[in-house]
Amino acid sequence: MEQQYDPNTLEQIARDHWLANNSFAVQQDDSREKFYCLAMFPYPSGKLHMGHVRNYTIADVIARYQRMQGKNVLQPMGWDAFGLPAENAAIKNNVPPAHWTAQNIDYMREQLRQLGFAYDWDREIATCDPDYYRWEQWFFTRLFEKGLAYKKKAEVNWCETDQTVLANEQVVDGCCWRCDNPVERREIDQWFIKITDYAEQLLTDLDKLDQWPEQVRTMQRNWIGRSEGVDLDFDHNGEALSVYTTRPDTLMGATYLAVAPQHPVAKAAAVSNSELAAFVEAQSNIKVAEAEMATMEKLGMATGQFATHPLTGKQVPIWVANFVLMSYGSGAVMSVPAHDERDHAFACKYDLPIVQVVDKAGDEFSYDASTWQDWYADKADTTTINSAEFDGLDFQSAFNAIADKLEALGKGKPTVNYRLRDWGVSRQRYWGAPIPIINCDSCGAVAVPEKDLPVILPTEVAFEGVGSPIKKMPEFYETTCPSCGGDAIRETDTFDTFMESSWYYARYGCAKNDQAMLDGEADYWTPVDQYVGGIEHAILHLLYSRFYHKLLRDEGLVSSDEPFIRLLTQGMVLKDGAKMSKSKGNTVDPQSLIDQYGADTVRLFSMFAAPPEQSLEWSDSGVEGANRFLKRLWKLVHRHLAAEPAPVLDTATLTDQQKNARRKTHETIGKVNDDYGRRQTFNTAIAAIMELCNELGKLDDSAQSRAVMDEALRAVVLMLGPITPHVCHTLWPMLGGEGDVLNAAWPVADEAALTRDSIEIVVQVNGKVRAKMEIAADTDKATVEADALAQDNVQRFLEGVTVRKVIVVPGKLVNIVAN
RNA sequence: GCCCGGAUGGUGGAAUUGGUAGACACAGGAGACUUAAAAUCUCCCGGCUUCACAGCUGUGCGGGUUCAAGUCCCGCUCCGGGCACCA
Numbered sequence: 001m002e003q004q005y006d007p008n009t010l011e012q013i014a015r016d017h018w019l020a021n022n023s024f025a026v027q028q029d030d031s032r033e034k035f036y037c038l039a040m041f042p043y044p045s046g047k048l049h050m051g052h053v054r055n056y057t058i059a060d061v062i063a064r065y066q067r068m069q070g071k072n073v074l075q076p077m078g079w080d081a082f083g084l085p086a087e088n089a090a091i092k093n094n095v096p097p098a099h100w101t102a103q104n105i106d107y108m109r110e111q112l113r114q115l116g117f118a119y120d121w122d123r124e125i126a127t128c129d130p131d132y133y134r135w136e137q138w139f140f141t142r143l144f145e146k147g148l149a150y151k152k153k154a155e156v157n158w159c160e161t162d163q164t165v166l167a168n169e170q171v172v173d174g175c176c177w178r179c180d181n182p183v184e185r186r187e188i189d190q191w192f193i194k195i196t197d198y199a200e201q202l203l204t205d206l207d208k209l210d211q212w213p214e215q216v217r218t219m220q221r222n223w224i225g226r227s228e229g230v231d232l233d234f235d236h237n238g239e240a241l242s243v244y245t246t247r248p249d250t251l252m253g254a255t256y257l258a259v260a261p262q263h264p265v266a267k268a269a270a271v272s273n274s275e276l277a278a279f280v281e282a283q284s285n286i287k288v289a290e291a292e293m294a295t296m297e298k299l300g301m302a303t304g305q306f307a308t309h310p311l312t313g314k315q316v317p318i319w320v321a322n323f324v325l326m327s328y329g330s331g332a333v334m335s336v337p338a339h340d341e342r343d344h345a346f347a348c349k350y351d352l353p354i355v356q357v358v359d360k361a362g363d364e365f366s367y368d369a370s371t372w373q374d375w376y377a378d379k380a381d382t383t384t385i386n387s388a389e390f391d392g393l394d395f396q397s398a399f400n401a402i403a404d405k406l407e408a409l410g411k412g413k414p415t416v417n418y419r420l421r422d423w424g425v426s427r428q429r430y431w432g433a434p435i436p437i438i439n440c441d442s443c444g445a446v447a448v449p450e451k452d453l454p455v456i457l458p459t460e461v462a463f464e465g466v467g468s469p470i471k472k473m474p475e476f477y478e479t480t481c482p483s484c485g486g487d488a489i490r491e492t493d494t495f496d497t498f499m500e501s502s503w504y505y506a507r508y509g510c511a512k513n514d515q516a517m518l519d520g521e522a523d524y525w526t527p528v529d530q531y532v533g534g535i536e537h538a539i540l541h542l543l544y545s546r547f548y549h550k551l552l553r554d555e556g557l558v559s560s561d562e563p564f565i566r567l568l569t570q571g572m573v574l575k576d577g578a579k580m581s582k583s584k585g586n587t588v589d590p591q592s593l594i595d596q597y598g599a600d601t602v603r604l605f606s607m608f609a610a611p612p613e614q615s616l617e618w619s620d621s622g623v624e625g626a627n628r629f630l631k632r633l634w635k636l637v638h639r640h641l642a643a644e645p646a647p648v649l650d651t652a653t654l655t656d657q658q659k660n661a662r663r664k665t666h667e668t669i670g671k672v673n674d675d676y677g678r679r680q681t682f683n684t685a686i687a688a689i690m691e692l693c694n695e696l697g698k699l700d701d702s703a704q705s706r707a708v709m710d711e712a713l714r715a716v717v718l719m720l721g722p723i724t725p726h727v728c729h730t731l732w733p734m735l736g737g738e739g740d741v742l743n744a745a746w747p748v749a750d751e752a753a754l755t756r757d758s759i760e761i762v763v764q765v766n767g768k769v770r771a772k773m774e775i776a777a778d779t780d781k782a783t784v785e786a787d788a789l790a791q792d793n794v795q796r797f798l799e800g801v802t803v804r805k806v807i808v809v810p811g812k813l814v815n816i817v818a819n
Numbered sequence: 820g821c822c823c824g825g826a827u828g829g830u831g832g833a834a835u836u837g838g839u840a841g842a843c844a845c846a847g848g849a850g851a852c853u854u855a856a857a858a859u860c861u862c863c864c865g866g867c868u869u870c871a872c873a874g875c876u877g878u879g880c881g882g883g884u885u886c887a888a889g890u891c892c893c894g895c896u897c898c899g900g901g902c903a904c905c906a
Contacts (some may be wrong), residue, residue: 043906084905111898156904167904212901215823219901222822292900294820327903420903427904497906537821543903571825572899579899608844609831613824615899617831621845629844635859679835688835694843762839767887769839793873807886809838817886 001641001734005634007598011726015116017733023116023742024118026074028524029296031370035071036525037063038505040533040541041078045085048111048574050580050606050618051534053590057603058531058570058612060117063723065676066530067118068746074525076508077119079105081128082432082497084167090431090463097431098459101128115153115599116725118742123511127500127744129209132507134454135517136499139424140446141436142555144388148194151445154424155262155288162466165428173289178466185284190426191435195547199418202546211566213613216538223539225419230403232412234307234334236265236318241307244329244417247336248406249379249398250386253357254334255347257307258300258321260409263331266320269303276301276320283322298323298342307354310411311402311792312388322622327421344372352371359385411508423544425496430468432494433457440481440488451483455490468492501541502548503562505531518557531564535613538569553702568680570672571615580618588618600724601627607682607723629690630727636693637713637731638688646706651752658708661699665712666753668692672719689719710735715747762813763788765797781808 018024028034036334038057056077063075079101085365086097093100105126112119125132136797143149146598157166159176165188170177195202195440203224206217230248233240243257259266261283270277278302286292298319307318323342324333337347337354347354354369360382365375379395390401406412434455436448448455458476461469470476471492481488508521527549533541542564549563572579577588592604605626610616640646654662675685696712699705714735721728721741732741756777761784763771775784785806788794798818805817 040906045906082906122886165904169905219823223902225822237860288904291820294902296820424903429904496904498903534900534906535824539901540903541906574899611832614832615825619831619845625844631859674835681833681835683831684833689851690843692847719847737823760839763837764887767838772839805886807838809887813838815838815886 003638005631005727007600008727010730011116011598011600014726014729015113015738017729018116018118018742021740023740024075025120026072026120028521029072032070032072034525035063035066035069035073036075037066037528037530038508038528038532039076039077040537041501041504042108043080043083043085044101044108046104046107048108048590050588050590050616052574053203053602053607054612054616055532055534055570056112056115056117057606058568059530060115060566060603061607061676061682061722062530062532062680063118064725064742065746067083067742068718068721068744070745073118074123074508075118076123076125076511077121078118078123078504078508080126080474080497080501080504081105081126082494082500084429084431087429087463091438091466094463096459096461096463096760098128101126109563111594114591114594115603118725122506125504125507125511127433127497127504128431128457130454130456131514132504133495134580135507136433136495137448137453137455138438138450139503139517139551139555140451140495140499141453142553142813143193144437144445144447147447148197148551149191149425150194151191153187154187154190154192155187156190156428157183164466168287168289173759174285174287177463181632182285183287185286185288188428189549190424191437192422195423195544196418196420198547198550199226199420200416201550202420202543203322205546207560208562209564209567211475212564213567213569216535216542216567216569220543223420223543227417227419229415229417230332230399230412231330231415232310232627234310234316236305236307241265241318241332242330243332244415245334245415247399248402248412249384249393249395250336250357251311251334251391252384252390253336253338253355254316255337255353255355256308256316256335257318257334258324258343258346259303259318260324260326260331261320261322262326263320263324265305265318265332266303269305269318269320273304276303280320283320286322286482293323293325294432296322297412298346298349299715300346302350306662309462310406310409314769317352318351319346319350325352326615328419329417337562338369339376341372341374343376344376354481355386357384357386362417363706364553368495420795422508423498423547425499426493427496428468428471430457430470430494431498432459433499435491435493435495437491438479438481438488440484440486440492442486443488445491446483446488452482453665457494464485468494498541498544502544503552505545505554507547508560508728518552523558526558527560528564530566530568532568532570532612535569535571540759542567561703568612569612570612573616573618575618588620593623597623597627598726600630600726604630604686608686609683611681612682629693630724633693634727634731636697637717637734640706640713641734642707643701643706644703646710647703649707649711650704654704654708657699658704661705661712662693662708662753663756664695665708665715666749669719669747670749670754685719686723690715692716713733718744718747719743759811761788761811763791763794764813764815765794766817766819767815770794770797777811781810784808784814788816 012193022734031239037059039055063073067073071108086101089100090097157171159166160177161181175182203226224403227246229244229246231244233242261280265494270280287483300319304317305318308315311446337343338356339358356367382395384393384398386388390398403414434457436455438446440446477490479488479490505528506518506522506526509525510519513519545563552558580587603622609622671688675681699709717728717731728741758774759777761773762769771793807815
């Protein structure tokens with residue numbers, strides 16, 4: 001054994017060994033329990049950043065740990081290869097997105113290899129590969145046939161100067177990021193998938209995801225936003241003007257209606273009202289993003305139109321309000337300024353009437369229409385007033401009574417509504433999977449037949465200015481209708497990249513199958529047992545994937561209901577308290593660290609610096625510390641092997657020091673196992689192993705001490721195996737381990753080594769620690785109490801006061817309450 | 820604006836079910852080894868008081884519950900994630 005720890009040499013040898021033995025390739029094996037461990041695949045942006053290193057190290061540690069538990073572990077890797085940055089790079093560097101992407105993939109694949117991740121590279125996929133996206137296209141045509149995909153008008157950010165659609169991130173302060181001209185909203189035809197048909201399932205199945213962080217489930221629940229309310233009709237010139245409300249109990253307090261600027265009533269009124277037309281027009285210059293809508297100034301204008309209240313028959317004015325969303329509900333709301341904060345602010349601003357219809361008993365609940373108070377919106381312990389026949393009811397009774405009345409009149413019905421909107425999958429961009437639809441003047445939208453799939457995206461393209469090259473390529477879009485054979489135009493929009501990332505996890509199960517999207521092996525591997533990725537994906541990616549999995553299930557392609565059994569959401573990597581970014585100039589390149597210290601040190605630090613779910617503050621000196629620990633470990637093993645071989649362990653003859661070291665070893669095994677498996681707090685597992693190593697360093701060199709050391713070092717190497725696989729691969733055979741450490745059995749704590757003769761008890765007086773005492777582990781409660789009271793320092797604090805109560809927490813502490 | 824998190828020494832963090840706040844590291848200080856430096860090893864290390872024993876104080880801020888609160892409850896502040904076309 002070399003005296004010095006030399007990561008560069010040993011890491012290369014370990015990786016060569018894994019490569020030569022194809023150590024991480026796996027097949028279906030029904031004789032063993034399967035474990036599918038997956039980290040969110042990267043966008044091939046150029047090179048790995050620290051966030052990737054952290055993400056993939058966490059997943060690799062879990063995969064290797066599960067493998068040592070004897071499971072058949074699949075851990076694949078691939079590339080989320082379509083997306084906007086490739087187009088930006090194409091414009092900037094004049095290189096086609098396909099080339100840029102391929103280069104990045106090659107570079108990043110090599111970096112992942114250097115980090116020693118246990119991937120089955122035979123299953124690698126890149127979403128820009130036609131062999132991948134052909135199945136996505138095929139599946140879309142299936143959804144189209146089932147009526148789950150449809151076309152409708154939807155708004156986009158439009159730059160008139162560049163004649164192009166902009167992504168939200170390309171709109172800066174309401175202007176185009178390239179030409180700096182104001183952006184406007186524009187309605188265009190787009191494809192949607194009916195995720196709302198699955199809203200209820202997506203909501204109720206969250207209850208099954210008991211191994212997901214509660215916060216993610218809460219976010220998804222809120223995002224889906226199920227509400228129970230009533231759809232009701234006001235009458236507008238003989239036509240029904242439908243609104244949805246969750247507060248039908250306040251219907252008698254509805255004093256006006258508010259409609260979205262795009263609402264037909266608003267548009268119609270604007271025709272003969274130039275002021276209104278100008279207002280509606282002016283409201284179309286805001287970015288298509290909810291945050292923008294919520295923070296902009298709430299503005300409105302009267303349409304001059306009136307609607308008839310369904311119960312009172314009174315005329316109420318119809319206003320256009322810029323905060324009413326056309327895409328939510330019917331694009332119109334009834335306004336009850338007395339009991340809704342936003343309506344109240346709006347009514348005060350525009351001097352609209354406010355009628356209180358809900359009251360609450362108690363002096364603290366006095367009503368003043370000029371000032372908003374939170375209780376106005378309460379639903380608990382309230383009574384209806386000013387509501388004619390509906391007076392004197394609580395929330396639920398009023399809700400039911402008014403809903404029943406509306407239903408009887410044929411003017412409304414109870415409805416369940418969702419905040420969730422259908423998934424818009426059209427993108428007016430080049431670098432994405434072409435939508436497999438042909439538009440024919442006589443037949444309409446026709447799906448590309450299976451035999452003609454995939455619709456291949458041309459890759460040898462030049463970016464001349466902005467706009468998608470395929471929209472200027474007749475050889476791409478000129479085609480014939482599969483239905484009537486006449487001239488037709490191919491769809492030139494491409495899919496949202498969430499379409500690719502919503503099912504890739506399943507495709508890894510049968511990455512090479514060119515006959516089917518998914519097969520039996522894919523069904524064997526799915527669902528993913530452990531999914532690891534950034535918290536920023538808590539809603540969109542994870543919700544779309546859950547939806548897609550149910551679509552795949554309903555197509556008979558998988559047999560499970562949910563794609564990811566256990567989810568670990570990792571925090572971000574920070575430097576100087578801020579997210580690493582090129583613009584801040586605070587990036588750390590993992591490559592130089594790997595070159596300097598080796599992959600094991602980088603992996604060790606990533607896992608040690610913080611628990612996975614928290615953000616991680618980068619520290620160069622911390623990396624050095626991780627490296628120092630590995631050097632110490634190497635030295636500990638070297639010293640052990642340089643001495644006489646250890647005799648057989650004889651637990652009966654151990655000294656107290658040896659017994660303590662051995663107990664520490666087995667306590668550590670127990671703790672580390674819990675930290676890896678249940679808690680997934682790898683930082684505390686590493687700390688415990690460090691503590692053990694510090695203890696072992698103090699052992700003398702007697703024969704039985706060497707036996708204790710031998711057992712302990714083997715346990716340490718096994719426990720560190722998942723985190724620092726290269727050095728453990730090297731040390732394992734030196735310590736007499738058989739085979740590769742990556743296949744070795746995970747250590748199990750010896751219960752017999754854990755017993756203690758004496759324990760330390762803390763003694764408090766009035767909750768403050770006054771003494772600590774060492775007592776026999778089997779001391780009875782009365783004796784513990786007596787011993788505690790007898791402590792000198794305890795007596796000092798009991799002088800002149802009376803003991804009222806003594807609380808004994810067995811094995812932990814005694815608290816003496818006195819005054 | 821709305822939804823979801825977070826805040827503990829000089830720094831990263833630990834304290835798992837309400838029971839010893841600061842494990843394990845980093846930085847710093849002192850010492851050993853060395854001609855010297857690096858490396859390595861040993862010791863100290865929240866603040867205040869104290870020769871010492873020990874005491875007081877302390878987990879973003881203000882209240883509360885409890886024998887006992889970093890942990891639970893109420894009200895704030897600041898920081899971060901998401902908000903449907905960044906991925």
